[in-house]
Amino acid sequence: MPDISSSSRVTFPEGETSDTGIVLLVEALSDDGAMTVVDTTPFHPVDHTWPDQPGDSGTIASGGESVRVTEAVMAAVSDDGSVTVGVDIPVKRGAEGWTWLVAHRLEGAAPAWLAPGAAVQLDVDDARRAGLSRGHTACHLASLALDLALADLWRKDPGTDAMGAPDFEGRANQSSRIHEDGAVDEYRLGKSLRKAGFDTETFAATLAQREESINATLAAWVASGAPSRIVTEGPTIVDRRSWQCELPEGTAEILCGGTHVSSLGEFASISVALDLSDPQLLVMTTTAVAA
Ligand SMILES: [Zn+2]
Incomplete structure (x- = not known):
């Protein structure tokens, strides 16, 4: 029986997209698919x-055979040994009493050669990873x-972000969806934000200038060519990770x-478009162009 008592080692924080590993687990999923867990993986x-x-x-x-991984997801093994996958996991990542794994969802059923103990080669789709990064x-x-x-729209101090600016992101962001070369972020501009001291009316009246200002900042940051990296506290999927970027104004x-x-x-460029067609919901669409 392979050892699944320790959390998966991951190499994507170092920028890896290829690695070799030993298969620990192969399981059929309730949706007719299958997933596999390997001791070390470059898959995010x-x-x-x-x-x-x-x-x-x-x-x-492995050995001239290969299987498609449609998406890497989280899996967790509880104290009693039962495995849950993705949104079915009932606790937050890193919760005590669980072993945390990277599960590779396969296209179709698992082939016979993919069995616990097998040595395999793992390869992430490079172009898609680069676009998502x-x-x-x-x-x-x-x-x-x-x-x-x-920053000038706050009448009270909402706390600061990673660059010391008033933390609109932390106060109002309700969802963030990243795709290749871009993202869509949604911000709730409701009563509680107004109560926290944000001037929603002036913001709505000056939306175009705000967008211009964001795009000017982004152009300057892209022009700086600043170093960007992932810092980890350890080698497994549950170790804390953070993103660091040495911007001209500070890290x-x-x-x-x-x-x-x-x-x-x-990047050749990064730009945003702000949409406030629902006055309670700011939608920021970010578009990146590769250099
Ligand atoms: Zn992030």
């Missing part, structure tokens, strides 16, 4: 509690630029489980 899984960045896709191969870094930069562009650090570019030199 979608988080089951804050699913901002989609999981990696790619292949797992650009999308995720652009998403963080856009939210920092948004906080800066709205930003944000807790983040996703993947990122290694330098802002990987």
Whole structure:
């Protein structure tokens, strides 16, 4: 019986997209699919509690055979040995008493050669990963630029973001969806934000200038070619990770489980569009262009 008592080792924080590993687990899923767990993986899984960045896709191969991985997801093994996958996991990532795994969802049923103990080659779809990394870094930069562009609209101190600006992102962000070369963020502009001291009326009246200001900041940051990296506290999927970027104004650090570019030199441009057609909901669409 292979050892699934320790959490999966992951190499995506170092930017890896290929690795070798030993199969620990192969399980049929309730939706007729199957998943496999390997001791070490370069695949980045979608988080089951804050699913901002989609999981990696790619292949797992051995001895001339290969199978498609449609998406990497989280799996968790409880004290009694039962395995739950993705949104069915009843606790937050890292909860005590659980072993945390990266599960690779397969296209169709598991082939016979994919069995516990087998040595396999894992390969992530490089182009898609690179696009998601650009999308995720652009998403963080856009939210920092948004906080800066709205800084004068606060009548009370809402707390500060990673660059020391009033934390609109932290107060109002309700969802973030990252895709290749972009992201869509939604912000709730309701009563509680107004109570917290945010001037919603002036914001609505000056939306176009705010958008211009964000785009000017993003252009300057892209031009700086600043280094960007993932910092980890350990090698497994549950170790805390954060994104660091050495912006001209100072180093930003944000807790983040996703993947990122290694330098802002990987962008030709990043820009946003702000939409307030529902006055209670700001939608920020971020678009990145690869260098
Ligand atoms: Zn993030």
